[in-house]
Amino acid sequence: MAGGPPQNATHDETQDETTRKHVTHWINGKPSDARAERQGEIFDPATGRVAGTVGFAAPADVDAAVAAAKAAFPGWRDASLSKRTQILFRFRELLTAHRGELAKIISSEHGKVESDAAGEIARGLEVVEFACGIPHLLKGGFSENVSSRVDAYSILQPLGVVAGITPFNFPAMVPMWMFPVAIACGNTFVLKPSEKDPSASVRIAELWAEAGLPDGVFNVLHGDKVAVDGLLEHPDVKAVSFVGSTPVARYIYETAARGGKRVQALGGAKNHMVVLPDADLDLAADAAVSAGFGSAGERCMAISVVVAVDPVGDELMAKIGERVAGLRIGPGDDERSEMGPLVTRQHRDKVASYLDSGVEQGATLAIDGRETPVLGERGDGFWLGPSVLDHVTPEMDCYRDEIFGPVLSVVRVASYDAAMDVIADNPYGNGTAIFTNDGGAARRFQNEVEVGMVGINVPIPVPMAYYSFGGWKASLFGDSHAHGMEGVHFYTRTKAVTARWLDPSHGGVNLGFPTNG
Template sequence: MRQIDHFIVGKMPPAARFGDVLDPNNGGVQARVGLGDAAVLAQAVSAAQAAQPAWAATNPQRRARVMFRFKALIERHIDELAEMLSAEHGKVIADSRGDIQRGLEVVEFCCGIPHALKGEYSQGAGPGIDVYSMRQPIGIGAGITPFNFPAMIPLWMGAVAVAVGNAFILKPSERDPSVPNRLAELFQEAGLPAGIFQVVHGDKEMVDAILDHPAIAAVSFVGSSDIAQYVYSRGVAAGKRVQAMGGAKNHGIVMPDADLDQVVNDVCGAAFGSAGERCMALPVVVPVGEETAERLREKLVSAIHALKVGISTDADAHFGPVVTAQHKAKVEGWIQTAVDEGSELVIDGRNLVLQGQE
């Protein structure tokens, strides 16, 4: 059984607990990931504290050169990363490449970080008073990221934190942990000093350790609204800066003069791309007026029937499996709730069987 460990500096402590990493295409266990605790985090923090001052003292141009090399390495390994991502998440390869590409765009922004780090100077702000501001790293930041974008969101957080001179500790979802580890390896290959970008794996125990550790100055989180509330409350109580981005399901309003062919294309991409496991999934679409609703429904039904469901490696599939059997059961429960509450069920995919992939 393949084992996924933390990516931290120093000798790897033996894991006392493990989580299963599933293959969404068949529901089987493909690997196990070590679930860390406060002791593992303390080791990562100690390494970050040792490495961060010298990295912060490195001039921005030199830090930017590391980002340039990191960008080139991601581009070189994008197929490998996409296959790794699809194997643990279940989204099709095209969606996985998009996941990586959207993170890569932030890495690309970080290649110009010297300009973003410039401060300001105001002469004569008051009688004999000049005012200036400087941008300085805060020390150690941490990111707690969700399963649905295991490349994009860690890169959004970690690339910027590192580029401006901080050390960064990432706690990705334990459901698909391999891509974050591989990104950490590529960071070091690009020339990032050991200890500046580390990955710790775990569940709530690790999250709490991050929120409580006094040396971690800031935490960024993306996930459900309930957990975002928890992360924010506990993090700020410990004196940290906290970004807590919660549930972001979007709604779509369709006006009577809308181009319905474009609407259908956009709605299908949003609702079914990545099997709907993303913030742009548009779970609710509201057409304005009965006529608009009927025309949209007719076009949507035809478009949905034309979608091909497949496994994540199927190049012709529009979407693959959701991440776990529990997630599938939850979606089926929402469909049944809609029926129980009086909705008209126009399309029911609950009994879909893929030949050869039963």
């Protein structure tokens, strides 16, 4: 499973280049007809074959996308709330109707099984549904007679052109954390999705157009750092939303904020799951396996560290091993598959390297995913099965780094306080969970832990769309989380108005304005 041609191979003898798909930008309501000078390859992770190419944006493409969004902004800003919500409702119905098609697109380029892909679309749809309620969410405040015949009120107004830069692991859901709320608030949007799995974003753009969204309100720009920097530095882009690794999140935040833009940059994670001695260990083992290995561990909310409080370590490890042994690994389009391949060969190899380094640094390799059989294995896919490193300590690379793959680290501690110290000393603060039947311990945990999203007997505590998603510490740069009311506030700015209308019948001065309406 570890051999094969290099990831950056430009020729695949098993497939005629003329049959490969080519993905291009979506600008001003249609696919871009400009031929990109630079391109990237799109792989089928299950086979390792090149499935297509994607055009990379040049500075001129960035300018064109932003210009289209800027030109569309005045008309969309002034569109009535009723008009916006009608389009949002139509878009929701189209997404629902095409959910299966989108899941297949995502699975073919990302590698996750189609049920996982359908699940991410469902979570994205929740944000669309939340955005359908925008007339209520945009209501301002009003105070009558703050002074004699003087009223004061506030209104929420859109920013203008806003951009989203999103990762490969959720090519539909993460963009849908951003653009439904931004567009509902009256902004226009430029999306820069991952170049590894770009097709879903273009299909979503087509559905927006079918729903009646005016040209230029939603644009898709593919590429690499050239496209990212172009958006970060463009004077007409007013705000940037980002999800990805912490080093890049810091760069996004510093670069965009230096240019006076609003930024919400969600960074990396090292999510801990604490298992107390009184926990239901069957429930905890189920949770550790599903949250650690779902979508091949390529989730920002994946559980990557299980903190087992003595004396449950051995029993919990046995139960995790039993469940891992029953997992079926295979291509995303095989209904039997419960976990697919990783997204690229380089990423698979990097993730697998932590198994060796973990052992070298003193951990025990309890389950080696490199030996996992694959259902109906085809070609030279990017496979790595569920892996577990036991007796991990915080100074090991497998603990310190965000692996972003199907490697679960088990840290054993003597007490609840020791478990809290482990979490507190970690630089990330994205998500965490505790498994216990003690309500007092759970309440203490949620109060004390310095993490933005907390699960109690829930392993992946992703908030519903009407709450907001985001971490603490090195997992967030900026002060706004995604979707929910924080998303509405991020994509709007408040204007305070103080008004006096002079009324001659009350002794005011008549300035010549009509008094009958």
